[in-house]
Amino acid sequence: MGIFDKIKGEFVDIVEWLDQSNDTIAYRFQRHNNEIKMGAKLTVRPGQKAVFVNEGQIADTFSPGLYELTTQNLPVLSTLRGWKYGFNSPFKAEVYFFNTKIFTNLKWGTPNAITIRDPELGPVRLRAFGSYNIRVADPAQLIRQLVSTDGLFQVDEVSDQIRNMIITAFATWFGRGNIALFDFASRYGEMGETIRAGMQPEVQQFGLELTQLLIENVSLPPEVETALDKRASMGILGNMQQYAQFQAANAVEASANNPGGGNQALDFGVGLAMGQQLISNLQGGQAAPPAPVAPPAALTTPPPPPVQIQWFVSRGGQNLGPFTPEQLPQNGLTTQTHVWRSGMESWKLAAEVPELATVLASIPPAPPVS
Secondary structure: OOOHHHHHHHOOEOOOOOOOOEEEEEOOOOOOHEEEEOOEEEEEOEEEEEEEEEEEEEEEOOEEEEEOEEEEOOOHHHOEEEEOOOOOOEEEOOOEEEOOOOEEEEEOOOOOOOEEOOOOOEEEEEEEEEEEEEEOOOOHHHHHHHHOOOOEOOOHHHHHHHHHHHHHHHHHHHHHHOOOOOHHHHHHHHHHHHHHHHHHHHHOOOOOEEEEEEEEEEOOHHHHHHHHHHHHHHHHOOOOOHHHHHHHHHHHHHOOOOEEEEEEEEHHHHHHHHHHHHHHHHHOOOOOOOOOOOOOHHHHHOOOOOOOOOOEEEEEEEEEEEEEEHHHHHOOOOOOOOEEEEOOOOOEHHHHHHHHHHHHHHOOOOOOOO
């Protein structure tokens, strides 16, 4: 092999790129002194695009396929450079490969809470997070705006910028969307697509396309979530009056089965009834009063009648009785009659006993002596 054949063989090129990282957007093909032989093979695989750059100017763009680099395939490059050797010697140019696949599951989220005005709850602070997908739409524009001379341009070099743009668009759209907080979950898909479409012109300025934006969750401060949980619990219970009546009925049944001791179920039922009555009073009496809680079966027997005080009277040297207070007038009670009952130390005149003042007042006066 002659020396000229050896030199010639050194310039036989296959220009290609196999990405092993899965997060590289653009890669500049490495060639000593950027010398690419005339007639080299350029392989652009599916999911890729290639861009030729010569002396700071974009010469040509290639879609997937196999190309032989000649002046016929590179008319722009041949115009940029005046070859004096019949285009047989190597030419110096840079080849950038672009990964045009969709880069998925890129995360976004609000670092600080965003304050919005909810139509039902008023001002509310909330956080949100989700994911988004991007891909290369215009490699030449991407070189001009972001890649420049970067030989290895990866997703994380642009993901922070897009994330910040999403947060700004999210806050702006939510602030004027006037969507009730309770309707957020049912409209995640609609909100994500609306924000994505509104951001698309800004993202396209970089030569990229925002293919999808997902809202995975919108969260509230813990104290607001606690209040909403309590509100939901009240909704689950439904009609509080019927619930209190049901609990009271169960409590009465349990108390009847245990007449000798305290009953926690009864206490709970009474407590619910009192709570319902309190709510009714706070609402200005709008709610119907709860049904009274029946007493336990053990307490439904009426108590014994009160013990009647028995009185004795002394008349004509005889002790007569016992009499109830109502029977004393019928047995000759006067203010000068001596009376006695259990608990008194001795006999007293009826006029001296305060307990008989009412009885004496009911006795008509004696008729006048004619």
